[in-house]
Amino acid sequence: MLQDTLSFATPDCSGCPIRHRAVCARCDGDELARLEEIKYYRSFEAGQTVIWSGDRMDFVGSVVSGIATLTQTMEDGRTQMVGLLLPSDFVGRPGRDGAAYDVVATSDLVMCCFRKKPFEQMMETTPHIAQRLLQMTLDELDAAREWMLVLGRKTAREKIASLLAIIGRRNASIQSVSVADRVVFDLPLTREAMADYLGLTLETVSRQVSALKKDGVIELQGKRHVTVPDFSRLLEEAGDDQDGGLLV
Amino acid sequence: MLQDTLSFATPDCSGCPIRHRAVCARCDGDELARLEEIKYYRSFEAGQTVIWSGDRMDFVGSVVSGIATLTQTMEDGRTQMVGLLLPSDFVGRPGRDGAAYDVVATSDLVMCCFRKKPFEQMMETTPHIAQRLLQMTLDELDAAREWMLVLGRKTAREKIASLLAIIGRRNASIQSVSVADRVVFDLPLTREAMADYLGLTLETVSRQVSALKKDGVIELQGKRHVTVPDFSRLLEEAGDDQDGGLLV
DNA sequence: CCTGCGCTTTGACGCAGATCAACCTGGCCG
DNA sequence: CGGCCAGGTTGATCTGCGTCAAAGCGCAGG
Numbered sequence: 001m002l003q004d005t006l007s008f009a010t011p012d013c014s015g016c017p018i019r020h021r022a023v024c025a026r027c028d029g030d031e032l033a034r035l036e037e038i039k040y041y042r043s044f045e046a047g048q049t050v051i052w053s054g055d056r057m058d059f060v061g062s063v064v065s066g067i068a069t070l071t072q073t074m075e076d077g078r079t080q081m082v083g084l085l086l087p088s089d090f091v092g093r094p095g096r097d098g099a100a101y102d103v104v105a106t107s108d109l110v111m112c113c114f115r116k117k118p119f120e121q122m123m124e125t126t127p128h129i130a131q132r133l134l135q136m137t138l139d140e141l142d143a144a145r146e147w148m149l150v151l152g153r154k155t156a157r158e159k160i161a162s163l164l165a166i167i168g169r170r171n172a173s174i175q176s177v178s179v180a181d182r183v184v185f186d187l188p189l190t191r192e193a194m195a196d197y198l199g200l201t202l203e204t205v206s207r208q209v210s211a212l213k214k215d216g217v218i219e220l221q222g223k224r225h226v227t228v229p230d231f232s233r234l235l236e237e238a239g240d241d242q243d244g245g246l247l248v
Numbered sequence: 249m250l251q252d253t254l255s256f257a258t259p260d261c262s263g264c265p266i267r268h269r270a271v272c273a274r275c276d277g278d279e280l281a282r283l284e285e286i287k288y289y290r291s292f293e294a295g296q297t298v299i300w301s302g303d304r305m306d307f308v309g310s311v312v313s314g315i316a317t318l319t320q321t322m323e324d325g326r327t328q329m330v331g332l333l334l335p336s337d338f339v340g341r342p343g344r345d346g347a348a349y350d351v352v353a354t355s356d357l358v359m360c361c362f363r364k365k366p367f368e369q370m371m372e373t374t375p376h377i378a379q380r381l382l383q384m385t386l387d388e389l390d391a392a393r394e395w396m397l398v399l400g401r402k403t404a405r406e407k408i409a410s411l412l413a414i415i416g417r418r419n420a421s422i423q424s425v426s427v428a429d430r431v432v433f434d435l436p437l438t439r440e441a442m443a444d445y446l447g448l449t450l451e452t453v454s455r456q457v458s459a460l461k462k463d464g465v466i467e468l469q470g471k472r473h474v475t476v477p478d479f480s481r482l483l484e485e486a487g488d489d490q491d492g493g494l495l496v
Numbered sequence: 497c498c499t500g501c502g503c504t505t506t507g508a509c510g511c512a513g514a515t516c517a518a519c520c521t522g523g524c525c526g
Numbered sequence: 527c528g529g530c531c532a533g534g535t536t537g538a539t540c541t542g543c544g545t546c547a548a549a550g551c552g553c554a555g556g
Contacts, residue, residue: 070393072393072394072396072397074397074401074487075487076487078401079401080396080397080400080401082393082396082397083393093386094382095379095382095383095386096386100390100393101393123375123379124375124376124379125375126375127371127372127373127374127375127378130375130378130379130382131343131371131372131378133382134342134343134378134381134382134385135343137382137385137386137389138341138343138344138385140389141385141388141389141392142348144389144392144393144396145318145320145330145331145348145349145392146320147396148320148328148330148392148395148396148399149320149322149328149330151396151399151400151447152328152399152446152447153322153326153327153328153447155512155513156512156513190532190533190534191533191534191535192533192534198400199399199400199401200513200514201513201514201515202533202534203513203514203515203516203534203535203536204512204513204514206534206535206536207513207535207536210535210536222522223521223522223533223534239322239323239324403542403543404542404543438502438503438504439503439504439505440503448543448544449543449544449545450503450504451504451505451506451543451544451545451546452542452543452544454504454505454506455505455506455543458505458506470552471503471504471551471552497556498556499554499555499556500553500554500555500556501552501553501554501555502551502552502553502554503550503551503552503553504549504550504551504552505548505549505550505551506547506548506549506550507546507547507548507549508545508546508547508548509544509545509546509547510543510544510545510546511541511542511543511544511545512541512542512543512544513540513541513542513543514539514540514541514542515538515539515540515541516537516538516539516540517536517537517538517539518535518536518537518538519534519535519536519537520533520534520535520536521532521533521534521535522531522532522533522534523530523531523532523533524529524530524531524532525528525529525530526527526528526529526530
């Protein structure tokens with residue numbers, strides 16, 4: 001997996017993941033060279049914390065491979081996941097010094113980073129970079145607000161279905177695994193992590209996953225490998241109005 | 249109240265609310281003149297819907313006076329408020345055509361708007377506008393994620409305390425009503441609207457407000473006027489680690 | 497002044513999901 | 527091969543909040 005990173009060290013960013021590449025899609029030769037200069041890779045092992053909330057964050061970047069989560073924790077230990085970072089997702093807060101959340105690698109993780117200071121300087125002189133980042137941030141804001149509806153108003157079963165729908169859709173669009181309405185993917189999260197995302201306990205997650213299986217909404221091979229025989233059925237279970245929204 | 253709007257029709261935006269003014273704070277004469285050209289005001293009555301989710305949205309702007317809410321609704325009527333717009337808050341999605349949420353005026357409302365097309369054109373040629381909007385969007389994203397913790401992991405009592413803390417802080421910073429730890433403000437929301445924000449029912453909201461009153465955390469004059477005798481006590485009730493976060 | 501109507505409060509009761517506890521399952525390492 | 531242990535399942539019980547119902551409060555309009 002790590003040798004994959006070699007292929008990204010090209011000056012045109014041609015191997016870089018979708019969103020990351022989009023940041024510099026309209027850059028010309030000089031700008032690309034500058035991006036190359038400030039670019040580097042970081043690898044993490046499963047379970048490692050990439051950065052702690054409040055720490056100084058001196059880079060922005062995007063996930064190349066692996067999964068990371070954004071989480072918030074209260075003093076008494078209650079935790080809420082506020083974001084799920086899949087390959088191609090952007091990490092970082094241009095213009096901010098501190099990290100706002102804990103970023104934790106849920107699997108082995110490779111990130112492609114830009115040093116923040118020079119990146120911000122580029123932003124100031126290269127309008128389309130700030131514009132692209134604005135679009136990406138608006139996407140994330142939409143996703144966060146979509147999730148507020150899930151957390152505030154959906155039942156446990158609907159929550160599970162919503163999460164499976166998000167992951168299924170992401171997998172389908174990236175790997176185009178989906179054939180017609182059939183979607184197959186591996187859950188990148190433990191039951192506990194799912195619970196932290198959904199504002200539930202891990203027991204409830206386990207029970208509702210079993211229930212969805214019993215009712216034929218999903219099929220399971222092992223604990224993690226999921227087959228959704230009818231994706232629109234899953235969306236219905238999620239309480240969604242016909243495939244609207246639910247982007248991450 | 250409406251005659252107030254006259255004072256905003258000045259070419260330097262000097263009367264415009266904080267965040268809105270900040271958008272053009274670094275604009276020079278020509279740019280300000282251009283902004284004036286595409287600027288106009290809209291008024292709404294309490295209860296009126298400013299825009300429906302999915303509708304074409306041909307403006308961006310900010311709240312001058314009054315309160316509006318961003319809400320999402322499921323087919324079966326369950327609704328979740330995903331944002332609260334107080335004076336000076338920005339509304340709109342530069343680069344997007346459709347509205348993502350219902351925007352509803354909770355009180356009489358005045359908004360200062362810019363026509364979107366020309367505003368976006370300015371954004372493309374004026375880097376600091378896109379940068380400012382990026383900062384504002386990052387703020388909103390932080391607030392949304394902070395709220396995900398509230399929705400997912402806090403108890404009803406903590407949720408109420410969190411909401412009062414947000415509104416109290418906003419009021420305190422704008423009107424500087426706060427004297428030491430004492431904060432006084434009017435609730436701009438009905439019990440039902442509070443419930444929709446917090447993912448609760450209006451009965452539970454009512455009960456928990458009463459409980460906080462009984463326990464001396466807040467005092468009530470009438471249904472809406474709130475006095476917080478000890479703001480740090482309120483933050484404690486909200487489960488917050490010592491005045492961190494909780495911006496809207 | 498009474499009446500009606502939003503908004504709010506309060507009470508009684510039920511249930512979805514939390515909590516506590518026991519057990520299973522599969523992969524890793526000695 | 528066997529023991530260990532993280533991750534997962536399942537069951538019994540508890541409880542916070544939702545639901546349903548009734549009544550209070552304040553204000554606008556006749």
